[in-house]
Amino acid sequence: MLKNYFLISGLVISSVLNAQITVTSADMPNAGDSIKVSVTNTVGTVDPTLSDSNYTWDYSSLTPNVQQYQKFDSPTTFTSPFNFLFNPINTSYGKNNYQFSSIPLVGATITAAYDFFKETTTQFKQVGSGSTINGAPLPYLYSAPDIIYRFPMNYLNMDSSDYKYGLPIPNVGYSGQIGHRVNVVDGWGTLTTPFGTFQTLRVKSTLAAIDTVYSDSLQSGSNIPRGLKYEFKWLANGHKIPLLEIDARKVFGSMVVTNVIYVDSNRTNVPQVGIVENKTNELHFSIYPNPCFNEATISYCLPSATSVKISITDLVGKKIAEIVNETRTSGVYQKSINTADLHLNSGIYFLHLQTTDFKETHKIVVAN
Secondary structure (H helix, E strand, C coil), X not given: CHHHHHHHHHHHHHHHHCCCCCECHHHCCCCCCEEEEEEECCCCCCCCCCCCCCEEEECCCCCCCEEEEEEEECHHHCCCCHHXXXXXXXXXXXXXXXXXXXXCCCCCCEEEEEEEEEECCCEEEEEEEEEEECCEEEEEEEEEEEEEEECCECCCCEXXXXXXXXXXXXXXXXXXXXEEEEEEEEEEEEEEECCEEEEEEEEEEEEEEEEEXXXXXXXXXXXXXXCCEEEEEEECXXXXXXXXXXXXXXXXXXXXXXXXXXXXCCCCCCCEECCCCCCCCCCCCEEEEEEEECEEEEEEEECCCEEEEEEEECCCCCEEEEEEEEEECCEEEEEEEECCCCCCCCEEEEEEEEECCCEEEEEEEECC
């Protein structure tokens, strides 16, 4: 009898551990949250399209290229001009967007981007963005929000939404986008990443978008269809953001992964984007101008004598050039670089500084 009791108890516990979860607005972020994530661009041989009920996803072999924080800032902290459009009435928080895409308009260069979200008990939606375009901060409110999740969320739920925004760019023209999102909760089960093992819901999103652009100089405009984008997200109770998100596009009929981001702990020897690893005796590491046109100056302050390495890598972590590799005494230093000499094409790169005790990474935009 006692044996049967333990057998039944074990079966009950096992079923609880593998039960389907429900995701609600309580599982979303709060203003002031800061969550460490790792970023890479490959999932190896795992097929992200596979999903089912009581499914097991094994992404334990993911290896990060960089790490960063996802920070959700309160609208009370926004500065001008963003605080005029995005306030506590229509915005729950804003998040720095490290993965912003370019505007398909000649003469328009984005160097920073911010996404703004509104959370309610029934929806989680993007209500706008803010970008620094050609050096000018430009906030823009969506005329129709992008509804990313609807609550409560359960297996086999399906929903869709249409979003729209437009942005006049001074002395350049106009850029806007209309899009259609389809969400399907296509699986539930156990997810394993380098961070741990969790019970999750899997959401597949398919996004179709069309850019609308108009050039002042050309006095003409056009509609530019974007290829279908797919987002695969694994959500769990209490974790605020997807434990794993895989973005992909169809290229010549094949699914190609473009970005992978997952909740993680701090990993040594992994570049920290936008993060100083030790806040005492800061390095005051910077580059100016950024974006840079042919020439730029790297500045840094060393609190004590140390070895110094400065290098540039591309978005996937491949080293492009080593700029400094020597031992220096304490003091303030500057190093000029020429993008042509370093064979840097226009694009986004990472600038890394490492000493005996510190490591810091900055994003650099080259606009030749």
